[in-house]
Amino acid sequence: MVTRLMNWFDDRLPLTATIERHLTKYPAPINMNIWYLAGVLLVVVLVIQLASGIWLLMNYEATAEGAFASIQYIMRDVQYGYIIRYMHTTGASAFFALIYLHMFRGMMYGSYQKPRELLWVLGWITYVLLCALGFTGYVLPWGQMSFWAAQVILSLVGSIPFFGEELLTWIRGDYLISGITLNRLFAFHVVLLPLALIAVVFVHILALHEVGSNNPDGVDVKKFKDDDGVPLDTKPFFPYDVMHDLYAIGVFLIFFVTIMFFYPDGGGYVIEYVNYEAADNLKTPEHIVPSWYYTPFYAMLRAITFPLFGLSAKFLGFVVMAAGIAIFVALPWLDRSPVKSIKYKGIYSKFFLTLFVISFFVLGYLGSVTSTPERTLAAQIFTVTYFAYFLLMPFYSKYEKCKPVPDRVQLS
Amino acid sequence: MQPKSPPNPGRRKFLIGATSAVGAVGIAGAAVPFISAFNPSAAAEAAGAPAVADISKLAPGEMIIVEWRGTPIYVVRHSEESLNEIDKNLDRLADPDSDTEVQPIYAKNKYRSRKPGISVLSAVCTHLGCAPKYYPQLGVVDFDSEWQGGFFCPCHGSKFDLAGRVYAGVPAPDNLAVPPHYFKSDDILVIGEDGDIA
Numbered sequence: 001m002v003t004r005l006m007n008w009f010d011d012r013l014p015l016t017a018t019i020e021r022h023l024t025k026y027p028a029p030i031n032m033n034i035w036y037l038a039g040v041l042l043v044v045v046l047v048i049q050l051a052s053g054i055w056l057l058m059n060y061e062a063t064a065e066g067a068f069a070s071i072q073y074i075m076r077d078v079q080y081g082y083i084i085r086y087m088h089t090t091g092a093s094a095f096f097a098l099i100y101l102h103m104f105r106g107m108m109y110g111s112y113q114k115p116r117e118l119l120w121v122l123g124w125i126t127y128v129l130l131c132a133l134g135f136t137g138y139v140l141p142w143g144q145m146s147f148w149a150a151q152v153i154l155s156l157v158g159s160i161p162f163f164g165e166e167l168l169t170w171i172r173g174d175y176l177i178s179g180i181t182l183n184r185l186f187a188f189h190v191v192l193l194p195l196a197l198i199a200v201v202f203v204h205i206l207a208l209h210e211v212g213s214n215n216p217d218g219v220d221v222k223k224f225k226d227d228d229g230v231p232l233d234t235k236p237f238f239p240y241d242v243m244h245d246l247y248a249i250g251v252f253l254i255f256f257v258t259i260m261f262f263y264p265d266g267g268g269y270v271i272e273y274v275n276y277e278a279a280d281n282l283k284t285p286e287h288i289v290p291s292w293y294y295t296p297f298y299a300m301l302r303a304i305t306f307p308l309f310g311l312s313a314k315f316l317g318f319v320v321m322a323a324g325i326a327i328f329v330a331l332p333w334l335d336r337s338p339v340k341s342i343k344y345k346g347i348y349s350k351f352f353l354t355l356f357v358i359s360f361f362v363l364g365y366l367g368s369v370t371s372t373p374e375r376t377l378a379a380q381i382f383t384v385t386y387f388a389y390f391l392l393m394p395f396y397s398k399y400e401k402c403k404p405v406p407d408r409v410q411l412s
Numbered sequence: 413m414q415p416k417s418p419p420n421p422g423r424r425k426f427l428i429g430a431t432s433a434v435g436a437v438g439i440a441g442a443a444v445p446f447i448s449a450f451n452p453s454a455a456a457e458a459a460g461a462p463a464v465a466d467i468s469k470l471a472p473g474e475m476i477i478v479e480w481r482g483t484p485i486y487v488v489r490h491s492e493e494s495l496n497e498i499d500k501n502l503d504r505l506a507d508p509d510s511d512t513e514v515q516p517i518y519a520k521n522k523y524r525s526r527k528p529g530i531s532v533l534s535a536v537c538t539h540l541g542c543a544p545k546y547y548p549q550l551g552v553v554d555f556d557s558e559w560q561g562g563f564f565c566p567c568h569g570s571k572f573d574l575a576g577r578v579y580a581g582v583p584a585p586d587n588l589a590v591p592p593h594y595f596k597s598d599d600i601l602v603i604g605e606d607g608d609i610a
Contacts, residue, residue, distance in 0.1 A: 152540040174456045176482035184450070282477070282484050284542035286566055302568070305583055312585045314539065371568060 022209055027234030028241050029215035031409040035109075036213070037248045038102035044249055045095050046201065048256075050194065052088040060140070062186040064179030067142035068278040086264040092134055093270045094256060096293035099127055103328065107353065110340030111214040117332035119211060122204040124329045129197045131325065134291065136189035142182060143275030144285050150177050150185070152288055156301075159315040176281060217409045218340025224408065233409045287370055295367030296360050297321045300386075302371055303379035320383065327390045334390055336398035339405050346400030356389035358382075462604030464596075467530065475546050477535065480603045484535040484543055485591060486563075487601065494548070494561050494574055495529060498522065501560045501573055506580040507587055514538070515590035516606060524575040524590055532593045532603065533563075533576040539584040542567035548574075563588065 009015045059078050061070035074081040103123070106112055112120035135153060139146045154177065158168040173180040212222060212231075221231040235241070265271045269292045274285045290298045304317035311319075339345055342353060359382040366379045452460070463480040465487060470476055472491040477484045490498075499522070502508050510520045518526050525531050535543045544563035553559045555569065562573040571579040576588030594607025 148542075155541045169452060170450050172452075173450055174452050174482075175460045178456070178482060180453065180456055281482050282479065282543065284567060288540070288542070288567055302583070307585065313583070314585050 022205070024236060024238040026209060026237040027221070027231050028213055028237055029221050029409055030233050030235050031215050031217060031411055032213065032241075033216055035101070035105040035216075037245065037252075038098045038105060040245045041249065041252050042095070042098050042102060043201075044252070045091050045098060046197075048087060049091045049095065052084050052091060053190065053194070055084045056088055057190060062140070062183055064142060064182055064279070067140060067182060071141045083260070086260045089271055090256060090260045090264065090266075092137065093259075093266065093291075093293065095130060096134065099130060100293075103127065104357070106214075107331070107356075108342045109214055109216055110218050110335065110337070110342070110345075112332045113218075113335060113337075113340050114332070115211045116214060119204065119207045120332055121329055122200055122207055125200050126197060126204060127328070128325065129193055129200060131294070133189060133193045133197065134293065136185040136193065138291060139182060139185050140189060141275060142279045144277040144279055144283075145272045145275040145288070147177060147279035147281065148285055148288050149290060150181065153290075154181075156314070156318040156321075159312060159318055161311065161315065164315075214340065215409055216341060217343060217406065219405060219407065219409055221409065289368050292364065292368060295365070296363035296386075297324050297367070299363040299367035299379045300324050300383045302367070303376060303383045305376060324383075324386065327387070330390065331393075334393040334397075336394050337400075337402065339402045341405075344403040344405045345397070346402050348396035348400040352389045352392065352396060355385050359386040359389070460604070462602050465601045465603065466599055467601050468599035473548050475548075478601075478603060480591060485603055486531070486533045486535045486546065488531040488533070488546070488574070490523075490529050490531065490574060494550075495523070497550075497560060498573070498575060501558070501579075504579050505573065505577045506585075508577055510577070510587060512586045514586050514588070516592050518606075519590040522575070524577065524587065526593065527595060530601075531575060532590060532601065534589040534591050535563075536589070537565040537567065537570055537584055538578065538586040538588065539565065539568055539570050539582075544570065544572060544588070 006016060010017075056074065059070060059074045059081065061067055071085070074085055076082075078084075106120060106123070135149070139150045154168065154171060157171055158164045160167060169175060171181075172178070173184060215221065215233075221233045224232045226232055259266060259270070263270075265273070272289070272291070274287075289295070298321070301317040301321040304313050304320050306316075307313050308316055337345055337349065342350060362382045363379060363386060366375050366382070369375065371379075460481045463478050463485070465476065465478045467476070467487060467489065470487065470489045472489050473494070475486055475488045478487055479485070499508075510524055515524055516526075519532075523529070523531070524533075537544050542565050544565040547553055547559065547564050548561045549559070550561055551559060553564075555564055556571065560573060562571060563576065564571055565584065568583045570582040570584035572584075572588050573579070576590070578584050578587050591603055592606045593601060593603045594605060596602050596607075
């Protein structure tokens with residue numbers, strides 16, 4: 001019966017073939033480690049965000065007058081509304097935590113190198129979309145931090161020479177951040193950006209399944225195949241990966257619901273306290289900070305305090321901040337190393353990757369506290385070391401001495 | 413019998429070019445409403461109409477906040493004393509002569525005002541848009557030991573003098589903007605229009 005039903009489908013749709021290619025028989029390298037869980041967890045979080053987002057949408061009101069009150073309505077009056085909202089806010093932070101781990105995994109094991117350049121670029125696009133989703137979503141509750149974050153971030157557009165002010169008015173649709181601005185950011189957050197994100201994630205996974213997963217040794221598992229043409233150092237996705245992924249999802253959800261139930265504010269990091277006050281366009285909060293996942297880039301923005309080449313400090317800060325996000329996309333072409341994995345790369349690659357991680361965390365801290373002259377200097381230094389990882393890579397990756405790479409994957 | 417396909421590549425090329433050109437014009441035309449709908453609507457433009465303020469009760473040294481286009485506008489009547497001292501901190505200012513065009517031409521002067529003694533300033537910090545606070549007192553304040561009166565932005569520490577001129581070495585790049593304004597009479601200030609540029 002089931003076989004006959006499947007045959008009926010298979011004559012009309014490549015159903016079995018698709019399931020086998022992308023799920024059950026997808027060959028996953030046998031030496032994948034814990035870092036490889038971030039990808040599947042990101043898919044889980046995507047589903048959580050879509051579900052909780054749609055449910056929030058049922059009670060949210062996208063107007064300057066009603067937005068803040070509708071959030072309170074969701075929190076107090078809608079049955080389990082507070083769980084749905086905390087699920088969404090916790091999901092936003094989880095999304096970024098996981099994508100940073102996922103990106104770092106790729107940087108560690110050279111997963112962006114040939115033939116995975118396009119896979120990396122697609123992943124980078126999902127990161128940029130996620131940044132846009134995070135920003136637009138943050139504005140929707142229309143609290144003080146929502147309003148002033150929108151004011152600060154959108155005003156960066158106004159710093160573009162010549163046509164910045166006109167462009168800013170066009171983006172806001174008003175002469176100030178108003179309900180009109182809220183409505184368009186709302187349209188982006190609930191329709192345009194999620195559609196784009198789902199589409200790019202889909203293509204990202206298609207591309208992954210075309211080139212195959214990289215692994216901690218960075219060796220090509222397709223070099224040695226058995227008689228059926230299946231790479232020797234792989235195992236089928238079902239049941240092997242499905243089983244340990246399910247276990248990982250279980251552990252992840254324990255952490256997720258712990259934050260969601262007991263620490264939904266995340267100490268002011270997941271939901272900032274200033275945002276418990278409704279937006280007031282005549283009163284600036286004492287201390288404007290972005291969400292934790294943008295703070296490294298916010299620190300870069302503030303680090304540029306001097307004009308250069310006739311360009312204002314503000315515009316240069318904007319450029320440096322954007323470059324900090326954009327430069328990831330260039331990685332496949334900056335890395336000239338003959339080996340992929342950090343395990344076999346030379347001492348310089350290890351040094352600069354460590355320096356990058358330190359810079360990222362220090363900038364993240366500096367972006368979350370008020371600036372003082374000493375902190376600004378520190379932010380300037382670590383902005384330089386952050387970019388050094390990328391911009392010096394063509395040199396240190398080419399001339400350093402690498403270790404010999406084995407033919408097959410290593411199980412330790 | 414198969415219809416004979418005419419190979420004529422020149423004709424194919426022309427037709428593809430012509431179709432693409434017409435298609436591009438169509439897309440450009442269709443983009444107009446999508447791009448224009450992003451501009452401020454008629455209602456938003458109407459809400460951006462000039463604001464009128466009565467300054468007859470504004471005493472020297474006092475400030476009122478007038479809302480224009482949703483942003484606060486500071487209107488300050490300076491005391492005689494502070495007007496005389498306005499150039500005392502000149503060497504600490506980044507743009508004392510208002511060379512950056514953030515004010516109408518009639519406010520490009522020492523006091524950055526249309527009428528000496530009345531400052532009309534946009535209370536939007538030129539750094540990242542916070543509202544600077546008014547500190548008219550002279551002497552030692554929390555953030556400055558030789559303060560000559562002016563505005564201090566609590567967000568990132570930018571300082572401006574009483575005429576809205578920015579201090580050097582602070583994050584804000586420009587002087588506070590002066591919105592277009594004119595005096596309908598001695599006491600009636602209109603913000604948002606230039607009036608007659610005399």
